[in-house]
Amino acid sequence: MNMPTQGLPHYRKLYEILRKQITDGVFVEGDILPSENELCTIHKLTRPTVRHALDTLVNEGFIRKHHGKGSIVHKLPKGIGILSIAGTTSALGKLNLRSEILVKPIVKPWNDPFMFKLSETEINSGCIYMERIRYYNDKPIFYDINFIPNINMPRFTSRIFENRSLFDILRKNYQIEIKGGEQKIRAIEANITIAQHLSVKVGHPILHLERKFDTNRPGFFIYSSIYCNTKEQAVFGIF
Amino acid sequence: MNMPTQGLPHYRKLYEILRKQITDGVFVEGDILPSENELCTIHKLTRPTVRHALDTLVNEGFIRKHHGKGSIVHKLPKGIGILSIAGTTSALGKLNLRSEILVKPIVKPWNDPFMFKLSETEINSGCIYMERIRYYNDKPIFYDINFIPNINMPRFTSRIFENRSLFDILRKNYQIEIKGGEQKIRAIEANITIAQHLSVKVGHPILHLERKFDTNRPGFFIYSSIYCNTKEQAVFGIF
DNA sequence: GAGTGGTCTAGACCACGCA
DNA sequence: GCGTGGTCTAGACCACTCT
Numbered sequence: 265m266n267m268p269t270q271g272l273p274h275y276r277k278l279y280e281i282l283r284k285q286i287t288d289g290v291f292v293e294g295d296i297l298p299s300e301n302e303l304c305t306i307h308k309l310t311r312p313t314v315r316h317a318l319d320t321l322v323n324e325g326f327i328r329k330h331h332g333k334g335s336i337v338h339k340l341p342k343g344i345g346i347l348s349i350a351g352t353t354s355a356l357g358k359l360n361l362r363s364e365i366l367v368k369p370i371v372k373p374w375n376d377p378f379m380f381k382l383s384e385t386e387i388n389s390g391c392i393y394m395e396r397i398r399y400y401n402d403k404p405i406f407y408d409i410n411f412i413p414n415i416n417m418p419r420f421t422s423r424i425f426e427n428r429s430l431f432d433i434l435r436k437n438y439q440i441e442i443k444g445g446e447q448k449i450r451a452i453e454a455n456i457t458i459a460q461h462l463s464v465k466v467g468h469p470i471l472h473l474e475r476k477f478d479t480n481r482p483g484f485f486i487y488s489s490i491y492c493n494t495k496e497q498a499v500f501g502i503f
Numbered sequence: 504m505n506m507p508t509q510g511l512p513h514y515r516k517l518y519e520i521l522r523k524q525i526t527d528g529v530f531v532e533g534d535i536l537p538s539e540n541e542l543c544t545i546h547k548l549t550r551p552t553v554r555h556a557l558d559t560l561v562n563e564g565f566i567r568k569h570h571g572k573g574s575i576v577h578k579l580p581k582g583i584g585i586l587s588i589a590g591t592t593s594a595l596g597k598l599n600l601r602s603e604i605l606v607k608p609i610v611k612p613w614n615d616p617f618m619f620k621l622s623e624t625e626i627n628s629g630c631i632y633m634e635r636i637r638y639y640n641d642k643p644i645f646y647d648i649n650f651i652p653n654i655n656m657p658r659f660t661s662r663i664f665e666n667r668s669l670f671d672i673l674r675k676n677y678q679i680e681i682k683g684g685e686q687k688i689r690a691i692e693a694n695i696t697i698a699q700h701l702s703v704k705v706g707h708p709i710l711h712l713e714r715k716f717d718t719n720r721p722g723f724f725i726y727s728s729i730y731c732n733t734k735e736q737a738v739f740g741i742f
Numbered sequence: 743g744a745g746t747g748g749t750c751t752a753g754a755c756c757a758c759g760c761a
Numbered sequence: 762g763c764g765t766g767g768t769c770t771a772g773a774c775c776a777c778t779c780t
Binding site for chain 4: 540557568569572721
Binding site for chain 4: 746752755758760
């Protein structure tokens with residue numbers, strides 16, 4: 265399940281260790297992590313390296329630092345965290361997240377117009393298209409449509425996605441890492457399609473996220489259009 | 504208008520310089536910034552310091568780094584950027600943003616229930632409450648309600664807010680800096696109050712953000728509930 | 743005063759992109 | 762091959778918090 269820490273830079277290894285300890289409950293909300301100097305001696309690293317790891321945890325909202333006190337574990341979000349989440353950081357509460365493929369990956373031309381500006385290369389290659397529903401506590405919460413450039417993605421359309429993270433597959437089979445991204449956020453009314461997929465009435469307010477992910481492949485971006493029913497569960501973000 | 508750079512750490516000064524050059528158009532989308540080594544010699548700094556400044560710009564979406572190439576200026580968001588924006592980073596497109604006070608700051612007890620859990624100290628102190636409408640291109644886009652703990656905030660209720668940033672006033676008059684925060688995001692239907700303030704029909708889909716800001720004062724948080732009409736302008740975020 | 747995180751220096755070696 | 766950013770070391774001094 266977990267990725268091996270071999271080959272990763274030191275600060276990343278330490279990050280993964282501490283992150284796991286927090287999500288596993290070794291450290292809980294309000295706990296103080298070992299001090300930077302202690303982490304240095306424990307892991308045989310120097311302070312800039314340790315601080316790099318801690319900075320990442322701060323950016324992702326797992327800890328907060330307090331000058332003169334220490335690094336304090338922040339409360340884990342109670343809602344569904346899909347914002348500000350990138351890289352190996354996967355959605356929180358994933359134990360309760362189940363996904364179901366609505367449209368299996370197929371190769372087709374890009375939608376026109378598209379939500380983001382595309383490069384010539386992207387347009388000429390076409391895209392791999394798939395639709396998914398994600399359930400939270402057995403209720404359909406997310407209906408997402410994904411667009412992946414059809415550039416050097418062998419056998420992608422025949423892979424099994426059920427209950428597997430799209431980003432996990434991209435990382436493990438194609439060595440594609442998500443480095444960041446941007447998104448447009450809107451509140452819209454559910455149309456007939458969205459209403460059916462999310463089990464709501466037509467006209468129900470829906471959160472719409474249009475996202476563009478940066479990857480470690482230059483010029484290679486992943487796009488998602490996500491419709492989210494926030495009636496019972498808010499989407500959670502940090503900044 | 505601009506804050507003086509005296510007293511700021513070196514990496515922060517360099518950040519402010521580069522950020523201004525980007526927002527002022529000295530560097531435009533696609534331009535490559537001077538290399539890290541060049542910035543070192545220009546500003547008489549060492550690489551970790553320069554990198555710290557660049558890291559901040561990356562986190563806020565102003566630049567992207569490409570291994571072996573350089574730091575490339577990212578396109579500035581076209582929508583309204585109020586997510587992932589903290590500290591001295593103010594909203595983009597602010598030239599077109601005008602704000603109007605709906606309810607002048609008054610001291611009152613906290614709403615019960617409140618959108619976030621409050622500490623005993625916060626509850627016992629009461630809060631400073633104010634409501635605002637913000638216009639984008641002369642259309643009402645944001646209706647926001649702000650809650651500030653009434654702890655050591657002399658003369659706050661008599662200050663002039665019209666067209667001034669709340670965060671600017673907090674920084675300049677009370678030395679309060681925003682360090683980060685968290686938010687809950689929902690799509691809701693406009694009720695009668697929201698509909699009036701944002702000039703939409705009752706039932707119109709509205710983006711609702713409930714935000715909690717961390718500050719440099721320990722235990723001191725700012726809270727905002729923001730209703731946003733995203734019909735014409737999406738809200739923009741980076742991650 | 744002791745310990746914490748915040749800032750900074752002055753180097754080093756590596757992997758990547760490009761000509 | 763060269764310049765770029767990515768990682769890392771081994772120190773240093775300061776400001777803040779708590780006792």
